[in-house]
Amino acid sequence: xxxxxxxxxxxxxxxxxxxxxxxxxxxxxxxxxxxxxxxxxxxxxxxxxxxxxxxxxxxxxxxxxxxxxxxxxxxxxxxxxxxxxxxxxxxxxxxxxxxxxxxxxxxxxxxxxxxxxxxxxxxxxxxxxxxxxxxxxxxxxxxxxxxxxxxxxxxxxxxxxxxxxxxxxxxxxxxxxxxxxxxxxxxxxxxxxxxxxxxxxxxxxxxxxxxxxxxxxxxxxxxxxxxxxxxxxxxxxxxxxxxxxxxxxxxxxxxxxxxxxxxxxxxxxxxxxxxxxxxxxxxxxxxxxxxxxxxxxxxxxxxxxxxxxxxxxxxxxxxxxxxxxxxxxxxxxxxxxxxxxxxxxxxxxxxxxxxxxxxxxxxxxxxxxxxxxxxxxxxxxxxxxxxxxxxxxxxxxxxxxxxxxxxxxxxxxxxxxxxxxxxxxxxxxxxxxxxxxxxxxxxxxxxxxxxxxxxxxxxxxxxxxxxxxxxxxxxxxxxxxxxxxxxxxxxxxxxxxxxxxxxxxxxxxxxxxxxxxxxxxxxxxxxxxxxxxxxxxxxxxxxxxxxxxxxxxxxxxxxxxxxxxxxxxxxxxxxxxxxxxxxxxxxxxxxxxxxxxxxxxxxxxxxxxxxxxxxxxxxxxxxxxxxxxxxxxxxxxxxxxxxxxxxxxxxxxxxxxxxxxxxxxxxxxxxxxxxxxxxxxxxxxxxxxxxxxxxxxxxxxxxxxxxxxxxxxxxxxxxxxxxxxxxxxxxxxxxxxxxxxxxxxxxxxxxxxxxxxxxxxxxxxxxxxxxxxxxxxxxxxxxxxxxxxxxxxxxxxxxxxxxxxxxxxxxxxxxxxxxxxxxxxxxxxxxxxxxxxxxxxxxxxxxxxxxxxxxxxxxxxxxxxxxxxxxxxxxxxxxxxxxxxxxxxxxxxxxxxxxxxxxxxxxxxxxxxxxxxxxxxxxxxxxxxxxxxxxxxxxxxxxxxxxxxxxxxxxxxxxxxxxxxxxxxxxxxxxxxxxxxxxxxxxxxxxxxxxxxx
Numbered sequence: 001x002x003x004x005x006x007x008x009x010x011x012x013x014x015x016x017x018x019x020x021x022x023x024x025x026x027x028x029x030x031x032x033x034x035x036x037x038x039x040x041x042x043x044x045x046x047x048x049x050x051x052x053x054x055x056x057x058x059x060x061x062x063x064x065x066x067x068x069x070x071x072x073x074x075x076x077x078x079x080x081x082x083x084x085x086x087x088x089x090x091x092x093x094x095x096x097x098x099x100x101x102x103x104x105x106x107x108x109x110x111x112x113x114x115x116x117x118x119x120x121x122x123x124x125x126x127x128x129x130x131x132x133x134x135x136x137x138x139x140x141x142x143x144x145x146x147x148x149x150x151x152x153x154x155x156x157x158x159x160x161x162x163x164x165x166x167x168x169x170x171x172x173x174x175x176x177x178x179x180x181x182x183x184x185x186x187x188x189x190x191x192x193x194x195x196x197x198x199x200x201x202x203x204x205x206x207x208x209x210x211x212x213x214x215x216x217x218x219x220x221x222x223x224x225x226x227x228x229x230x231x232x233x234x235x236x237x238x239x240x241x242x243x244x245x246x247x248x249x250x251x252x253x254x255x256x257x258x259x260x261x262x263x264x265x266x267x268x269x270x271x272x273x274x275x276x277x278x279x280x281x282x283x284x285x286x287x288x289x290x291x292x293x294x295x296x297x298x299x300x301x302x303x304x305x306x307x308x309x310x311x312x313x314x315x316x317x318x319x320x321x322x323x324x325x326x327x328x329x330x331x332x333x334x335x336x337x338x339x340x341x342x343x344x345x346x347x348x349x350x351x352x353x354x355x356x357x358x359x360x361x362x363x364x365x366x367x368x369x370x371x372x373x374x375x376x377x378x379x380x381x382x383x384x385x386x387x388x389x390x391x392x393x394x395x396x397x398x399x400x401x402x403x404x405x406x407x408x409x410x411x412x413x414x415x416x417x418x419x420x421x422x423x424x425x426x427x428x429x430x431x432x433x434x435x436x437x438x439x440x441x442x443x444x445x446x447x448x449x450x451x452x453x454x455x456x457x458x459x460x461x462x463x464x465x466x467x468x469x470x471x472x473x474x475x476x477x478x479x480x481x482x483x484x485x486x487x488x489x490x491x492x493x494x495x496x497x498x499x500x501x502x503x504x505x506x507x508x509x510x511x512x513x514x515x516x517x518x519x520x521x522x523x524x525x526x527x528x529x530x531x532x533x534x535x536x537x538x539x540x541x542x543x544x545x546x547x548x549x550x551x552x553x554x555x556x557x558x559x560x561x562x563x564x565x566x567x568x569x570x571x572x573x574x575x576x577x578x579x580x581x582x583x584x585x586x587x588x589x590x591x592x593x594x595x596x597x598x599x600x601x602x603x604x605x606x607x608x609x610x611x612x613x614x615x616x617x618x619x620x621x622x623x624x625x626x627x628x629x630x631x632x633x634x635x636x637x638x639x640x641x642x643x644x645x646x647x648x649x650x651x652x653x654x655x656x657x658x659x660x661x662x663x664x665x666x667x668x669x670x671x672x673x674x675x676x677x678x679x680x681x682x683x684x685x686x687x688x689x690x691x692x693x694x695x696x697x698x699x700x701x702x703x704x705x706x707x708x709x710x711x712x713x714x715x716x717x718x719x720x721x722x723x724x725x726x727x728x729x730x731x732x733x734x735x736x737x738x739x740x741x742x743x744x745x746x747x748x749x750x751x752x753x754x755x756x757x758x759x760x761x762x763x764x765x766x767x768x769x770x771x772x773x774x775x776x777x778x779x780x781x782x783x784x785x786x787x788x789x790x791x792x793x794x795x796x797x798x799x800x801x802x803x804x805x806x807x808x809x810x811x812x813x814x815x816x817x818x819x820x821x822x823x824x825x826x827x828x829x830x831x832x833x834x835x836x837x838x839x840x841x842x843x844x845x846x847x848x849x850x851x852x853x854x855x856x857x858x859x860x861x862x863x864x865x866x867x868x869x870x871x872x873x874x875x876x877x878x879x880x881x882x883x884x885x886x887x888x889x890x891x892x893x894x895x896x897x898x899x900x901x902x903x904x905x906x907x908x909x910x911x912x913x914x915x916x917x918x919x920x921x922x923x924x925x926x927x928x929x930x931x932x933x934x935x936x937x938x939x940x941x942x943x944x945x946x947x948x949x950x951x952x953x954x955x956x957x958x959x960x961x962x963x964x965x966x967x968x969x970x971x972x973x974x975x976x977x978x979x980x981x982x983x984x985x986x987x988x989x990x991x992x993x994x995x996x997x998x
Contacts, residue, residue, distance in 0.1 A: 044580045045573070049238075052572035053534065056236055058139035058203060058563050059541075064245070064299040064456050065556035066146040069192070070437065072119030073551045074170055078177025079122045080556050081143060084130035086123075086546035088440070091321060091395065092429045110440045111330035114550065117438045123550035132542045133560055136179040141198045143174060144229075144245030146301045151192040151247070157218060157225035162189045170194060186231040188212040191224035193300075195245040197231055206567055209234040211274040211288075217248075217263040226263060228300070232273040232288060236567025238532050242293040244271075246300040252451070257407055260303055261417040291420075291466055294530040295538060295563070298422065299458040301554070304408035306431075311451020314402065315443045316340055318430060318452055321395050322441020332442040339445075396428075403427060406454060421465030424457060425543030425559060432456040432545050432555040440548050456545075458559040462528040462538060525564065537564040593729040594639030595688070600632040617735030620700045623718060624839075625708050625743040626867070627832045628701040633734070635696060635724075637688035644674070645694075646685035648725040662720045664702050665736060670695040685727070700738050705871045709746035712760075744780050744838050748873040752778035753917045759841035777920035780838045784865040785928035787844045791858035792816065796935045798854060809855055810936045813949075814956035816862040826852070830860040831867075838868075866964055869925070875967025876921045877912070877987070882968040884911050889983050904990045925965065926991035929957050933992060950994075958989040 063081045067073035080086040108125035117123050148166040149156050156163070167189045174196055175184070181201035188195045193214075199207055210233045218225035228246035235241055246267060249259035268290050275284040290296065306314060319336045326333035391397060403409065408424075411417040431452035434444040444450045525537035538561055545557040599618050620629045637643045647660040647667060660683050661667050671694060673684035688694060700718065702708055710716035718738035725731055742760045744752060753775045756762065775782075799808050809815050826849075833847035848857050869876060877885070888907055892899065899907070912919035933953050940946045962984035970977045 041577075041581055041584055044584065045577050048576050048580070049532075049568070052569055052576050053236075053238060053566040054569045054572070056565055056567035058235070058565070059133060059137060060140045060142065060241075060297075060561045060563055061134070061138045061558055062142045062144070062243070062297050062299055062458055062561070063556060063558040064144045064146075064301070064458060066247070066301045066433075066456060066552065066554035067148060068437075068552045068554065069147050069150040070552055074173040075120065075122050076124060076549050076551050076556075077143075077170070077173050079124040079128075080546040080549050081141070081174075081558065082134050082177045082179075084132035084134040085128040086125070086549040086556075087131045087544055088325065088547035089131065091325065091441070091547050092544050109327050110325045110548070111327045111333065113548065114330060114332055114438055114440065117550050119551070123438075123548075124546075125548055128548075132544065132558070136200065138560075139200045139203045140235075141174075141178065141182070141196075142243050142297065143194075143196045144243075144299050145170060145194040145196075146245075146247040147192045148189075148194050149192045151218075151225040156191060157223055159191070162191065162224075164189075167194055171196065174198065186210050186212050186233065188214055188229040188231060190214040190216060190227055190229045191218075193224070193227065193229045193245060193247055195229040195231055195243065197233070197243065203235075206236045207233050208237060209274075209276040211276070213271050213273060215267050215271045217266045221266070228267045228271065230267075230271050230273075230290070232276075232293065234276065235563075236565060238534050238567060239295070239530055239536060239563075239565045240288075240293040242273075242290060242296040244290070244296065244298040244300070246298065246302065248301070248303045250303050252305050257304075257307075257411075260407075261411060264302075264417050292531070294463045294528065294536065296461045297458065297561075298418075298460070299456075299559075301455050302408060302457045303455050304406065304411070304457070305453040305455070306402060306405045306451060307407050307410065308405050309451075312449060314451050315449065316342075317398060319441065319443060321398065322430070322443075325441050332436070332439045335436075335442050335445055395430075399427065399430075402431075408454070408457060418459060419469070421461045421467075421469040422459045423461065423465065424459050425540045427454060427543075429545040429557070430547060430555075432557055434553050435555065437553050438550045440550065444553075456554055456557055458543065458557065460538075460540070460559075460561070462526075463530060464526065464528045525562070530565075534566040536566070538562070539564075591641060592639065593637070593641055593643035593726050595643050595645060595724075595726050595729065595732070596636045596638050597724065597732050597734065598634040598636065600634070617721075617737060618698055620718070620736075620738035622741050623700050623702060623738040624741045624832065625745045625835060626701070626703045627835070628699050629738070630697055630699045633696045633698060634693055635688065636693040637690055639729075640690055642687050642689055643729065644677075644685050644687045644727040646673075646677075646683050646725055648683055648723050648731075650721060650723055656720065661722060662736075663704070664700055664707060664718065665720070666699045666701065667722075668697045668699070670697075685725075698736070700736075702740075705746045708743055708871070709873060711740045712742055712746055742839065743835065744778075745835065745868060745871040746873065747871075749778055749876070749915075749917050749921060750874070752780065755779070757841055759839050761839050762841075773917075775917075777917050777924060779841070780868060781865075781921050781924050783838065783844060784861060784868065785924045787861050788816070788858060788865065789928055789931045791854055791861060792932045792935050795854045795858055796939060799939075808939070809859075813952045814960060815936070816858045816932075817866060817960050818956060827856060827860050827863075830857070831864050834861060834864045838864075866960070869961075869964040872967065874918075876918055876925065876965040877967065878915070878918065879968040881911055881915070881918065882966050882984075885987060886980070886983055889986070901990055901993055908987055908990070922965070922991075925961065926988065929961065929988075929992045933957070954989055954992055955985075957992060958985040962988050 061081070065073075065077075065081075076086070106127045108127060110125075113123070113125045148170060149163060151157060167187070171184070171187070175182075175198075178198055179200075182198045183201065183204040184196065185199045185204060185207050186195070186197040195212070210231065212229070212231045214224065214227065214229050216222050216224040216227040218227060226247050226249055228244050230245070231243045233241055244267065246263070248263045249256055251259075271290055272286075273288040275287050277283050316339060319340060323333065323336045323340065326336070408418065412419050412422065430441075431454045433453050433455040434450045436442045436445050443452050525539040528536050528538065530536055540559060540561055542558070542560040545555045547555055549556055601619070618631050618633060620631055623629055635645055649658055649660060650656070652658045657663065669684075669686055671686060674687050677685045686694060702711065702718070707716060711718070718736075718740055720736045722734040722736060723731055724734055744755070744760050747760075753773050755778075756774055796808075796810075812818065830848060830852060834844055836842075837844045837847045844861065848860075852860075885908060888911075891897075909919065912922055933950065936953065937946050937949055940949055959981075962981070965988065966984050970980055
């Protein structure tokens with residue numbers, strides 16, 4: 001089970017990738033020579049970091065507690081963790097300075113404390129002044145809790161989510177206990193594990209790059225009943241800290257020990273934090289692992305036990321010390337006295353093993369302690385005249401005799417776990433597990449009578465510690481390799497050179513027989529060189545348990561560290577930033593590409609100009625349907641270095657698509673694009689040498705009917721902003737504007753029949769439908785079909801006089817609606833004029849240039865008619881009409897009913913007349929086709945040839961017009977699509993056939 005979250009604390013500097021950012025943001029694969037000035041600025045500022053960092057000091061309190069899912073434990077959190085209360089000075093083997101002013105003689109005694117214990121109130125003794133620093137003297141509070149819910153429950157362990165309620169309860173308890181102003185900077189929960197980090201008001205703003213993760217190692221090796229919750233943060237923009245709160249496998253068997261080691265190795269290998277930004281604004285390629293930090297703190301219920309001795313003997317030996325905490329009475333005192341009074345008479349063994357020997361030693365110590373505690377007043381155990389290390393009855397000696405049997409220390413010495421630089425403060429306190437709940441010093445009195453152990457620990461490690469371990473292992477591997485090479489050459493072989501061996505040394509086992517020295521790790525603060533190159537120091541001030549907290553079977557413990565580090569001073573950094581920015585600005589202005597953008601403003605045939613429109617940027621003036629309009633933009637390199645330019649992705653909004661240009665705009669440079677373009681750029685780029693210039697043609701062309709319809713209805717516009725990217729230079733924003741001229745194309749028949757005389761452009765907004773029906777059919781259809789009839793008649797009449805022996809254009813079947821004559825530019829220009837005539841309600845013949853012959857005129861009008869019919873929103877035959885028609889045709893096909901042409905026409909007209917405007921439009925088109933066909937066939941005198949031509953024209957006309965008249969989707973299936981196409985052609989064909997044809 002693994003998860004990751006980002007804290008609300010600033011994750012670090014962000015690199016902008018918004019179009020138009022100055023300067024351009026380099027991509028991940030950007031070549032080193034192509035960098036933005038912002039990136040360079042951050043890097044140079046970072047290189048001068050020594051100028052804006054100042055010495056800082058912070059106290060970090062790390063606390064750990066297994067609360068055993070017991071109710072009321074949160075009542076104690078403020079007392080021991082924040083206020084430093086609940087420490088037994090006599091059982092911690094340490095001297096403390098009180099945080100308060102209360103006289104220590106008024107401290108509540110243990111018996112009264114246990115007697116008044118309640119689940120709804122703190123269990124620490126009354127009048128406890130608090131013996132370790134707390135309150136607002138702590139800059140960073142780090143709390144690791146275990147078992148905030150019952151992790152032994154399979155139901156809880158197998159939940160696919162964390163129960164948030166216990167976490168909320170603990171957060172509230174901690175927040176209430178902390179001084180005012182402390183801010184939560186990180187939290188992470190994994191089933192029963194919970195990690196909270198709070199920072200003082202002066203510290204919180206200096207924390208960044210917070211990342212928290214969870215690593216489950218429990219059931220099946222991944223579930224969260226065991227594992228760790230971790231947090232990484234950066235302090236003062238310089239120092240990386242990692243906090244690991246864990247709960248490792250429980251149990252006293254050898255397999256349990258190996259599983260604990262495995263759990264720890266899994267946490268180390270699987271935990272990965274988010275990548276962070278360094279001080280130069282560069283994001284690391286991969287996330288951080290444990291070991292990449294400057295200082296790490298590993299704490300929690302590690303569950304390592306005391307090994308190789310009877311648990312009962314350890315319990316009795318330790319209770320000789322805890323007994324002295326009690327007065328003359330109380331349940332715990334009676335339990336302890338009863339256990340100490342028991343005589344242990346084991347059966348003798350013929351060959352006593354190591355455990356037997358240790359057991360006898362502990363019984364001997366027990367006898368000494370017991371006599372001392374019964375024959376001598378309790379105060380004699382801590383005589384002022386006797387050094388505790390020399391007093392066999394002292395707590396110091398007892399702990400020193402137990403700690404060599406601690407599994408954690410053994411695993412560290414044998415390099416099986418926590419060996420790579422991890423260390424621990426001196427242990428001068430009693431084992432933290434397992435106690436009777438509600439007791440100060442009564443170890444587990446249940447039937448299991450579990451042996452006491454230091455299960456709960458706080459370890460720490462510096463970067464220096466880790467590097468020293470790595471160097472040591474490298475040296476050992478190198479020495480081992482040299483030894484093997486020497487032996488392979490017969491040098492150093494014990495059988496050959498045994499007399500030359502002065503001593504044997506095995507670094508893995510040397511020192512195993514030494515006793516634990518609780519002061520071995522006590523040292524002055526050492527200098528640690530951080531990843532950022534600063535020299536920090538860390539010092540462990542206190543490491544102790546809170547023996548007089550009664551609400552759990554584990555005793556909480558904490559450690560207080562003083563960290564000296566270099567922190568960024570925001571004011572000094574701002575000053576350096578300004579200086580560097582000025583220096584870079586000066587250098588960049590001299591070496592940065594400079595490109596001028598010149599827009600070609602010109603008059604057109606309508607008299608439009610820049611001054612008339614009032615728009616900056618590229619103004620295309622009035623734009624019509626399917627009428628391209630072009631403007632030219634000149635890009636001139638006025639700088640001293642080559643400039644690589646190109647249009648890049650625009651800012652995407654809800655109503656605008658992506659890409660370097662909108663779909664209605666085409667951009668064309670007057671040269672080929674660069675073959676090698678920057679890896680971060682997906683569009684074409686062009687390199688201009690100093691003094692060079694490029695012309696860019698921009699063409700607006702609205703030929704999409706759906707876009708024209710949206711423009712007619714006012715739902716879209718022809719405005720946008722292009723982003724011209726100058727690589728390593730300043731982006732240019734180029735506004736694009738065009739004024740849409742309303743068009744009759746793209747509208748519905750229902751809308752067109754309401755357009756009054758004067759056309760759709762009589763007002764810029766088009767005609768309002770509320771004015772009512774004006775015409776029986778769209779006037780555009782009537783005018784186009786009428787013009788085609790007149791022009792075809794004229795063309796046929798004039799052809800014989802002007803063409804001679806040349807074949808007529810109608811020799812091509814389907815003319816004038818299918819023409820082999822190319823769509824030359826002149827014809828396109830005439831089509832634009834015809835569309836203007838329709839939209840302005842002016843005579844179509846006036847749109848023809850005098851030099852335009854009648855053949856090209858009729859072809860231009862015929863092409864315009866097809867485009868117009870295809871653009872109708874609902875078609876001449878709408879989808880609903882076609883559904884009814886096809887149903888009738890299918891019925892005839894199934895019943896194999898054959899109708900005459902007249903009957904077929906009547907069936908079709910019955911459907912079409914449900915919408916008179918559609919029916920009339922259909923009649924205009926089919927009547928025109930009949931007249932055109934009649935004119936084309938009039939020049940053929942041979943009856944047989946005439947009939948052959950008629951059938952061919954009918955086939956082409958029916959096929960061509962069925963595609964533009966009927967507005968209904970075709971079936972996806974190929975066979976059904978062909979059948980539907982055939983039925984559609986039949987609907988047209990029956991109206992252009994002569995009566996009597998089949």
